[in-house]
Amino acid sequence: MLLIQNGRVVDPARSFDGVADVLLEGERIARVAPKIDPSLVASGADRFDASGLIVAPGFIDLHCHLREPGNEPAETIETGTRAAARGGFTAVCCMPNTHPVNDNASVTRFILDRAAATAAVRVWPIGAASRGSAGESLAEIAAMKDAGIVAVTDDGKPIATAKLLRHVMEYARSLDLPVIEHSEDASLFAGAVMREGPASVRLGLHGMPAATEAICVARDVQICMLTRARLHVAHMSARESLELVREAKRRGLPVTCEVTPHHFTLTDEDVVYDSRYKMNPPLASREDREALLAGLADGSVDAIATDHAPHTQASKEVEFDRAPFGVTGFETALGLALEALVHSGRAPLARLVELFTAGPARVLGKKRLIAEGEPADLTLFSTEHRWTFRAAESASKSRNTPFDGRSFRGAPMATIVAGRLVWRREK
């Protein structure tokens, strides 16, 4: 039993924002009330004084790479989820591009078994859409669904052909699973390491235009129209892509999208010859960043997702052209979101909370709210706590982040999963 007292409960799913106590019993929320008299709670209940803190539904990350099985030197389910807990995440969706690829139920079960044994937070695996994510034939999606996947994708690349995408989406619809697309046109992408623009031309790095992403989003929306299956556009970086998603939503299509903290914080002008600035999709233009921030504020964007992509120092400490794409992201996500949305005055706090909770839950066909009987997953955070992120102190095995040394106003303070305090900030 855990009694969380005096916090400001922000629960966008119920449009609730006010000081309240929350009582957790076992793995569920037992009661939410303006004041819960501790003397009426069974003795032995732990208390958590949340004065001055925000009590939010547990954060969900729709997009991360935990690297296990296959690349344990970069990350494991244990280290990745410990980093997630420090970022305030109570559930993380791990992408299937492991070795072996999560394209069948035995790999899904392996991930869930490892999670049960070692994970700090909930792990919701995402299955491959095609066998080996090779883009040729369907993976064993129904068997993976029974084993516990929450979506399908060939992340790292788009589902190879319109024909295969159509088959995947028709099948996924019948199984009530969303299809997550890493949208990019391979022929425009070839050889590129950053966004094409003044910065890429100045640095002499091969660039890809924004159309690389938007062309594929346009295709994906068309197949969504054909199949009426749920389409979720991953790590959207371009203004043009956002316009396509907006238009699809206007037409009532089941299309959702996510944006990463690095895309709404940095631009291609920040890129230097340092592979910590190399990710895919690459950092976009200032105009794109502004458009993404507007989309996050106005509801066009459904979720903030980290695309946490750990890589070993050895693999990243190479020439920019040769380095793998990807940056870590769990521990800096909330701080960056507060900075870009709330402290900047672009969006109210409830909207930020929605982007980490009810928004991503909706993408997965789940709920996320603070109410009696709901799972006792909560994220407690401060909007004011000043701190500096040090990659060397991260719980992740990897250090590939452009935000090392960045100072933040606002931080995750405690993470509660299934009624259990899995992490609490020390100072």
Added chain:
Amino acid sequence: MSFSFRHLLGTEALSRGEITFLLDQSRAFQAIQKQPLKKLATLRGKSAVLAFFETSTRTRISFTTAAARLGADTMNLQAESSSTQKGESLVDTVRTLEAMKPDVIVIRHAASGAPHFVAERLGIPVINAGDGLHEHPTQGLLDALTISDRLGRLDGLDVTIVGDIRHSRVARSNIHVLSKFGCRITLCGPAMWLPQEMACIAPNVRLESRLEEALRGASVVMVLRVQTERLQEPALPPDEYIRLYQMTPARLALARPDAVLMHPGPMIRGLEIDPAVADSPQSSVLEQVTNGVAVRMALLYLLTGGAPAAAGAAPGGTPAG
């Protein structure tokens, strides 16, 4: 003007004053090239690593010659014989080279930014001898020296650069040097090799895909090599390139009569340049090569700790047989 930088990674970050200083220093070494005995003992006991991760003949020989004339030893690493072929990372390779205690490392690499990556990790000066599509700063400096020799000044010239601008590190280094002297730079080439964004990388840069328009009134005409090995796009048929962009006597005549015609080499006669232009009195191709040695001598000298020379005098004094 003092010498305030530790590496030469590009010309973009150099100030006009620093470029003027480097050109003045290079002139002192130009004089030595005209003497019968060209070798100095100035850098005796010093050594330079020439780490060429991308094949090069002329730039490597130019640096080797420059080092030899200063009395420095050179150690060579070439891509085809290097440990990178065995899977060693760049950082391990250059740390190994550094452990042999050279005084300077000259690096050429196919990846843009590789010299910057190396400079951040080593304790010795790094000279960029060409990185990917990014910069080739010694080429930019030697071209400026050549223009200045020919025309007596750098300021306010009309400069036209013709060819595969997108993939040219020579173009980028020249743009960054010349724009600081108020030159008006016209970039010309097939549209797919002429990114709009090039106009933003420095002041006074414009794009023009019609060669005849680009050449009118130019004092400097720089013809770039068609670097077929770099192309990622579907290549332009060579006949189309020749038809629209080959530098012919008739086209060169559109420039000013005293215009200097430059090419960084190696030239492909009959493709980007008509042999009659390559061999014309306007061509400065061989002076560029000679000046390359002088510029590289000056840089090796300054970056390994030599004191700047008084105007017109070669540092280190007497030739050392």
